[in-house]
Amino acid sequence: MDIIDIFIKSIWAGIAAIGFAILFNVPRRTIFTIWTLGFLGGLIKFSVMHFDLGIVFASFLGATAIGIASIQTAHIKKSPPLVFSIPAVIPMVPGLFAYKMMLGLIALTRMENTDTYLQNLIETVNNGAKMMFVLISLGTGVAIPMLLSRKESIKKSKFNKNKKLVV
Amino acid sequence: MKTLKEDAQSVGNILLEIGAMLMSSGASTNRTRVTLERIAKGLGYGVELLITQRALMLTIIEKDQQHFFSRLKRISPHGVNFRIVSGISHLSWNIMEENWTVAQITEELQCLKSLPHYPRYVVLGFVGLAGAAFCHIFGGGTTEMAVAFAATIAGLFVRQEATKKKFNPYLCVFFAAFTASLFAGLAEYYHVGLQPDKAFATSVLFLVPGVPLINSVSDLMDGNIQNGIVRAMYGLMIAFSIAMGLFAVKMILNV
Incomplete structure (x- = not known):
């Protein structure tokens, strides 16, 4: 796992973001921006994970970066920030953990042996907890710029103060 | 005034x-x-x-x-x-x-x-690429990525058709998950590629209910607890349907 590997993975994270963007029917002018945001989020997430800080914290930092960047781009590309932030964040949604948890729960219904039952229970709880906290950190990360600026709309927020004067 | x-x-x-x-x-x-x-x-x-x-x-x-x-x-x-x-x-x-x-x-x-959607083949193609991208992120090789690409396209196609026929939304997701994982599962069954289990796990990720789940968290943070819980529950039901589709394929192919 070196820098080039992280870089290539981030490029693919951006492509996954575009896939979801097109599924959600975003305006055509925003697609390249969404790729950039997905790439940025992936770059930060995989770099932080490279330093063994855990997937929850990594996702949180990635989502926060996407949230801040989406506010900047929202003004330039003239679309609300969620159009950029949601497709860009979705490659980080812990789908693998969610489905492992579900399979674990289903497997728990038909186990007899106590040892395998315990083993499976531990894994299921672990996957479920990871899924929940990654999800919460994604939602919080995207919302953070809005929470900090305490404004109803990005047009009034400090991030756009200078641009407002120009327009 | x-x-x-x-x-x-x-x-x-x-x-x-x-x-x-x-x-x-x-x-x-x-x-x-x-x-x-x-x-x-x-x-x-x-x-x-x-x-x-x-x-x-x-x-x-x-x-x-x-x-x-x-x-x-x-x-x-x-x-x-x-x-x-x-x-x-x-x-x-x-x-x-x-x-x-x-x-x-x-x-x-x-x-x-009346604004147009993207043409169907564009949607299918790009979501297929997203499936391949997920496979790469979780460590799959080129063959696995190709399998995930094809499986995702098949799954999304089935979901679109099922939605057109007005099936229950959870059933639509179940059909899609079943098709996609059957595709990837068959590849695993016939030992295509080096790590066929990666393709199997990532073939259904395009169905993950990202929008309801993220909106659920932002609703909860804004104090709209009720809507947040409703969205989270909806997301979990979808995740459950996906797991059911995977489970059915696992039972059939015994992989």
């Missing part, structure tokens, strides 16, 4: 329609509320709202008079469409800054509703 150009009833109806469009296209509760309040203010009215996942209740009040208008509207789910969210955002600022009339707003809404 603005002079009121429109009657409360037509303003109320147009607000309800905008709110229903926003909620069914994937905007969070707070965003819907802020947008409707902004539009109402632009037209010179005060508005009180009750927003739930499947219905919208609104009372609008003329500020200086005793008249008010109340109505309830059902929200029919349509699937995420960010073009509408983006368009309505523009619309609300136009109303604030350029004093649009209700007739203009109605015309603009019609225009937004």
Whole structure:
């Protein structure tokens, strides 16, 4: 796992973001921006994970970066920030953990042996907890710029103060 | 104080329609509320709202008079469409800054509703690429990525067809998950590629309910606890349907 590997993975994270963007029917002018945001989020997430800080914290930092960047781009590309932030964040949604948890729960219904039952229970709880906290950190990360600026709309927020004067 | 150009009833109806469009296209509760309040203010009215996942209740009040208008509207789910969210955002600022009339707003809404989707093959192709991308991120090689690409396209195609035939949404997801994982499972069964289990695990990730889950967290953070719980539950039900599809394939192929 070196820098080039992280870089290539981030490029693919951006492509996954575009896939979801097109599924959600975003305006055509925003697609390249969404790729950039997905790439940025992936770059930060995989770099932080490279330093063994855990997937929850990594996702949180990635989502926060996407949230801040989406506010900047929202003004330039003239679309609300969620159009950029949601497709860009979705490659980080812990789908693998969610489905492992579900399979674990289903497997728990038909186990007899106590040892395998315990083993499976531990894994299921672990996957479920990871899924929940990654999800919460994604939602919080995207919302953070809005929470900090305490404004109803990005047009009034400090991030756009200078641009407002120009327009 | 603005002079009121429109009657409360037509303003109320147009607000309800905008709110229903926003909620069914994937905007969070707070965003819907802020947008409707902004539009109402632009037209010179005060508005009180009750927003739930499947219905919208609104009372609008003329500020200086005793008249008010109340109505309830059902929200029919349509699937995420960010073009509408983006368009309505523009619309609300136009109303604030350029004093649009209700007739203009109605015309603009019609225009937004008729905006085209991407062509079907483009959607299929790019979502397939997203499936391959997930496979790469989780460490799959080229062969696995190709399997995930094909499996995702097959799954999405089945989901679109099932949605067209108006199946229950959870069943649509089940069919899609079943098709996609059957495709990837067959590859695993015949030992195509080095790590076929990666393709199997990532072939269904395009079905993950990202929008409801992220909106659920932002609703909970904004204090719309009820809507947040409803969305989270919906997301979990979808995740459960996906797991059922995978489980069925696992039982059949015994991989």
